[in-house]
Amino acid sequence: MAERRLLLLGLVLLAASAAFLLWNLRGPVGFILTLRATKLAALLLVGLAVGVATVLFQTVAQNRLLTPGIVGFDALFVTLQTGLVLGLGGLGLAQLPALGRFAMEVLLLVLAAQALFGLLLRKGADDVIRMILTGVILGVMLRGVAGLMQRLLDPSEFSVVQQAVFASFGAVDRGLLLIAAGLLAMAMLAALRMASELDVAGLGRVPARTLGLDHDRVVRRSLALVSALVAVSTALVGPVTFLGLIAASLAHALMQTHRHAVLLPAAGLLGALFLVTGQFLFERVLGLQSTLAVLIEFFGGLLFLALILSRRRQ
Amino acid sequence: MIEIRNVSLSLRGSAILHDITAGLPQTGITALIGPNGAGKSSLLHLCAGLLRPSGGVIAVDGGDVTRMAHRDRARRIAVLTQAQALGSRLTVGDLVGFGRWPHHLGRPREADRQVVAEALALFDLETLSGRQVETLSGGQKARAFTAMAWAQSTPWLLLDEPLAALDPRFARDLMARLHAMSQTGPQARGVVIVVHDLNAAALWADHVVALRDGRLFADGPAAEVLTPATLGALFDTAFGTVDTPRGRLVYPA
Numbered sequence: 001m002a003e004r005r006l007l008l009l010g011l012v013l014l015a016a017s018a019a020f021l022l023w024n025l026r027g028p029v030g031f032i033l034t035l036r037a038t039k040l041a042a043l044l045l046v047g048l049a050v051g052v053a054t055v056l057f058q059t060v061a062q063n064r065l066l067t068p069g070i071v072g073f074d075a076l077f078v079t080l081q082t083g084l085v086l087g088l089g090g091l092g093l094a095q096l097p098a099l100g101r102f103a104m105e106v107l108l109l110v111l112a113a114q115a116l117f118g119l120l121l122r123k124g125a126d127d128v129i130r131m132i133l134t135g136v137i138l139g140v141m142l143r144g145v146a147g148l149m150q151r152l153l154d155p156s157e158f159s160v161v162q163q164a165v166f167a168s169f170g171a172v173d174r175g176l177l178l179i180a181a182g183l184l185a186m187a188m189l190a191a192l193r194m195a196s197e198l199d200v201a202g203l204g205r206v207p208a209r210t211l212g213l214d215h216d217r218v219v220r221r222s223l224a225l226v227s228a229l230v231a232v233s234t235a236l237v238g239p240v241t242f243l244g245l246i247a248a249s250l251a252h253a254l255m256q257t258h259r260h261a262v263l264l265p266a267a268g269l270l271g272a273l274f275l276v277t278g279q280f281l282f283e284r285v286l287g288l289q290s291t292l293a294v295l296i297e298f299f300g301g302l303l304f305l306a307l308i309l310s311r312r313r314q
Numbered sequence: 315m316i317e318i319r320n321v322s323l324s325l326r327g328s329a330i331l332h333d334i335t336a337g338l339p340q341t342g343i344t345a346l347i348g349p350n351g352a353g354k355s356s357l358l359h360l361c362a363g364l365l366r367p368s369g370g371v372i373a374v375d376g377g378d379v380t381r382m383a384h385r386d387r388a389r390r391i392a393v394l395t396q397a398q399a400l401g402s403r404l405t406v407g408d409l410v411g412f413g414r415w416p417h418h419l420g421r422p423r424e425a426d427r428q429v430v431a432e433a434l435a436l437f438d439l440e441t442l443s444g445r446q447v448e449t450l451s452g453g454q455k456a457r458a459f460t461a462m463a464w465a466q467s468t469p470w471l472l473l474d475e476p477l478a479a480l481d482p483r484f485a486r487d488l489m490a491r492l493h494a495m496s497q498t499g500p501q502a503r504g505v506v507i508v509v510h511d512l513n514a515a516a517l518w519a520d521h522v523v524a525l526r527d528g529r530l531f532a533d534g535p536a537a538e539v540l541t542p543a544t545l546g547a548l549f550d551t552a553f554g555t556v557d558t559p560r561g562r563l564v565y566p567a
Contacts, residue, residue, distance in 0.1 A: 059401075062401040195420070196415075196419060196420025196421075197420075199402075199412075199420070200412065200415055202401050202402040203400055203401055203402060203404075203412065204399060204400060204401040206364070206395055206397055207395075207400070207412075209364055209384075210362065210364065210388065210392070210393045210395065210463075211388050211412060211413075211415050211416055211466075212384045212385040212386075212387055212388025212389070212415075212416040213384065213415075214384045258402040258403065258404055258408065
């Protein structure tokens with residue numbers, strides 16, 4: 001049942017990808033195809049990673065509304081970018097080799113994410129309210145710090161920050177994409193291999209422990225994977241964690257199962273589907289008149305509301 | 315045999331258990347009784363390896379329970395805790411199926427499905443097996459979680475207040491079933507329960523361990539511990555007895 005829906009989802013994604021590649025293909029075909037294929041690869045990769053990361057995060061946090069973004073990860077990224085521009089200068093940052101900058105950002109983000117999630121979820125989530133509050137307050141504080149630093153920048157450097165903190169799939173470096181693909185694929189495979197343990201962890205800390213699961217170890221590992229997934233995808237294209245909430249909620253609603261062997265790929269496929277269709281509409285229909293983030297939050301938000309309301313009726 | 319040797323426990327600075335030494339036999343039902351806050355549940359959690367003693371050792375069938383590998387422990391000891399909350403949306407059948415996880419680690423075989431079917435039948439859950447756990451009543455939920463612990467097929471079954479939410483019929487059925495499975499035989503399981511219903515203990519338990527203020531108060535065969543004198547001192551209130559066709563019952567006078 002759930003497997004069939006998963007297959008169907010895969011086919012829909014395939015169709016969307018094909019449309020993205022081949023729609024209105026004119027002019028120098030080879031050149032345009034390469035350009036589109038690179039962009040498509042980035043969209044698929046980031047969508048998959050964010051979907052998988054959010055399901056992992058929600059399972060160990062025992063909460064279906066939390067995402068790494070909500071507990072402060074995006075704010076962390078903005079602060080980090082602003083700090084980099086302030087510290088190195090817009091020019092200094094631009095002069096860094098792409099790979100070096102990417103590696104540095106990934107490293108800093110992984111470390112910061114580990115610290116953030118560790119602080120919030122060290123022992124599983126026995127106190128969700130405390131965790132959300134801590135995350136939100138940390139987020140506000142980080143945004144405040146970033147805001148202050150942005151006041152100190154001159155306008156041209158400020159525009160460098162502005163570019164960095166909005167997700168963009170327009171100019172992804174192909175070499176970085178390859179490296180990111182390797183890292184993300186490894187992390188996603190590791191998550192899939194833990195699927196059965198995650199099913200048990202999803203029961204809650206006490207039931208999981210009575211069933212012989214080393215719950216604390218599963219939480220630690222999952223958070224390490226979440227950190228890696230969101231850090232790499234954010235360093236690659238900018239903050240996209242808003243996508244995760246939609247992908248994970250929809251995966252739960254569509255698949256109607258507790259099994260992570262289904263939920264993880266479903267959330268990943270949905271994340272990718274959202275990004276690909278969003279970018280398609282954004283480029284071809286809206287003529288680049290908005291940003292992808294706005295589009296996805298708009299349609300995703302509508303979908304999310306519909307889901308919540310329809311569940312209440314049942 | 316569960317051997318509790320000089321066990322003490324402190325949680326966040328407050329002392330819960332002091333220097334408890336007792337042996338819980340493999341055959342028969344052991345009932346843990348005592349006033350509220352005596353430390354019964356804590357002792358049960360210690361025996362299940364869910365808590366770590368601050369001092370002393372708990373050995374289950376000769377092995378220190380805190381040193382067992384997680385999976386080995388789950389195949390030796392099943393425990394029903396009082397907190398029956400779930401993080402995921404599950405059907406009753408799925409929940410009971412999780413009892414087999416320590417055996418199959420995510421790849422259920424035919425034998426596992428058989429045990430789950432047996433558990434559902436035994437706890438009268440067959441008609442409920444497709445229902446979401448969160449839509450069940452308290453008593454039905456308690457039966458589903460007990461069935462999950464039973465499906466773990468462990469030599470030890472530890473239950474924290476399994477009767478609290480059950481109606482008289484299911485309470486009696488459960489005690490009768492626990493009694494039957496705890497007697498000698500190749501399938502015999504050691505059963506330890508925390509109960510407040512002293513008459514459930516009087517009718518079905520073979521062995522009683524009484525705790526008070528975190529200390530061992532009495533320990534022995536049920537008939538020797540469940541006397542008006544011992545119970546009166548344990549609960550600070552007078553007790554009487556009455557003989558019925560089912561056996562001798564006790565009541566607070």
